[in-house]
Amino acid sequence: xxxxxxxxxxxxxxxxxxxLLTNAGIDNVILERVSKDYVLGRVRAGVLEEGTVxxxxxxxxxxxxxxxxxxxxxxxxxxxxxxxxxxxxxxxxGKRVMVYGQTELTRDLMGKREQTGGVSIYEAANVRPHDFDxxxxxxxxxxxGTEHRIDCDFIAGCDGFHGVSRKSVQRDAITEFxxxxxxxxxxxxxxxxxxxxxxxxxxxxxxxxxxxxxxxxRSRYYVQCPLTEKVENWSDDRFWDELRQRLPDDVAExxxxxxxxxxxxxxxxxxxxxxxxxxxxFLVGDAGHIVPPTGAKGLNLAASDVRxxxxxxxxxxxxxxxxxxxxxxxxxxARVWKAERFSTWMTSTLHRFDEQGAFGQRIxxxxxxxxxxxxxxxxxxxxxxxxxxx
Ligand code: APR
Ligand code: PHB
Numbered sequence: 106x107x108x109x110x111x112x113x114x115x116x117x118x119x120x121x122x123x124x125l126l127t128n129a130g131i132d133n134v135i136l137e138r139v140s141k142d143y144v145l146g147r148v149r150a151g152v153l154e155e156g157t158v159x160x161x162x163x164x165x166x167x168x169x170x171x172x173x174x175x176x177x178x179x180x181x182x183x184x185x186x187x188x189x190x191x192x193x194x195x196x197x198x199g200k201r202v203m204v205y206g207q208t209e210l211t212r213d214l215m216g217k218r219e220q221t222g223g224v225s226i227y228e229a230a231n232v233r234p235h236d237f238d239x240x241x242x243x244x245x246x247x248x249x250g251t252e253h254r255i256d257c258d259f260i261a262g263c264d265g266f267h268g269v270s271r272k273s274v275q276r277d278a279i280t281e282f283x284x285x286x287x288x289x290x291x292x293x294x295x296x297x298x299x300x301x302x303x304x305x306x307x308x309x310x311x312x313x314x315x316x317x318x319x320x321x322x323r324s325r326y327y328v329q330c331p332l333t334e335k336v337e338n339w340s341d342d343r344f345w346d347e348l349r350q351r352l353p354d355d356v357a358e359x360x361x362x363x364x365x366x367x368x369x370x371x372x373x374x375x376x377x378x379x380x381x382x383x384x385x386x387f388l389v390g391d392a393g394h395i396v397p398p399t400g401a402k403g404l405n406l407a408a409s410d411v412r413x414x415x416x417x418x419x420x421x422x423x424x425x426x427x428x429x430x431x432x433x434x435x436x437x438x439a440r441v442w443k444a445e446r447f448s449t450w451m452t453s454t455l456h457r458f459d460e461q462g463a464f465g466q467r468i469x470x471x472x473x474x475x476x477x478x479x480x481x482x483x484x485x486x487x488x489x490x491x492x493x494x495x
Contacts, residue, residue: 118390119263154492174205196487
């Protein structure tokens with residue numbers, strides 16, 4: 106088989122890139138290790154910047170997102186028993202975010218791909234990129250016990266943090282920057298009305314908590330906990346008790362609880378690979394970088410990578426210029442590092458770090474008080490939260 110762009114991974118990065126290419130008449134094939142249902146079973150974040158919303162529209166997959174997604178003009182920061190609204194809309198001169206689960210976004214993109222005849226090969230085992238340093242790269246994979254080969258012009262590594270693309274690069278050609286955190290987020294999904302119509306990020310002596318949602322009848326809640334915790338040891342009652350303790354009294358009193366249908370513990374990590382291009386192989390989204398979820402930037406960074414790479418590939422095919430391709434890595438990394446900075450800052454401001462002691466705690470309190478009392482500080486938070494320009 107031959108295609109123009111072989112895409113490894115059918116997450117948001119691969120699907121979004123694939124759809125934009127298909128719409129532009131650029132042939133592409135998506136290779137995915139697991140099944141479609143498995144991809145759709147993953148629970149991930151759900152706050153979209155306007156740039157991400159715009160890309161979904163450009164892909165032609167934005168209809169349900171606009172009908173069912175929840176536009177948010179602000180969120181609350183809770184600490185020291187109170188809560189303070191960050192008015193995103195006013196602070197940014199009219200920008201907002203859209204709350205729409207990544208699972209739904211993925212479902213919409215898969216539907217659009219099917220509708221437009223895009224080729225996706227699910228349950229493709231042993232996917233391997235080859236010869237991307239030369240002019241004739243190709244990808245091999247196994248399906249139903251047979252090995253297949255796809256010749257292509259470019260390979261887009263959209264296969265997430267644990268994917269094969271980044272690992273296929275020669276070790277001395279890549280530099281990796283990493284920070285791991287000594288805690289994770291224990292998250293639950295439950296069909297109960299959200300405690301507030303906007304998100305609440307809470308700093309509390311017992312640890313961070315986040316009240317989020319998927320719809321007016323589906324809530325997503327998280328509490329910071331040590332990585333050594335076992336999900337099995339967290340009954341729903343224990344989770345609700347812990348969450349209630351970390352919220353201001355008036356919020357805790359309003360909290361509606363009920364049986365959860367998903368509960369998982371996710372580690373927090375910051376990671377960046379440099380560069381994001383190796384000859385004819387590109388790293389896109391989580392394959393090239395990870396942010397801790399505190400700023401809700403993971404999916405949005407995947408979208409900005411796709412924006413840069415799609416523009417570069419379109420320029421290559423339609424205008425016969427390689428300038429965009431040459432600029433991809435530097436452009437994407439400049440935005441990635443700003444989001445890494447913001448996510449690191451938001452994580453360190455809102456979580457409990459035992460090792461930082463009483464001094465660190467006081468600095469954190471001062472940071473939060475400054476944040477909600479200074480227009481300049483609130484504006485900086487808001488500007489980053491809604492998403493920096495592409
Ligand atoms: N071969 C083929 N596919 C693979 C391989 C492989 N060797 N390894 C991983 N994959 C697939 C995964 O099964 C997954 O479906 O690549 C896909 C990668 O998708 P994501 O992990 O969702 O990454 P990405 O598309 O970049 O989306 C970034 O996802 O992890 C969140 O916070 C992140 O919201 C952000 C978004
Ligand atoms: C979520 O709804 O899952 C979510 C929202 C905001 C975040 C992280 C996760 O910062």
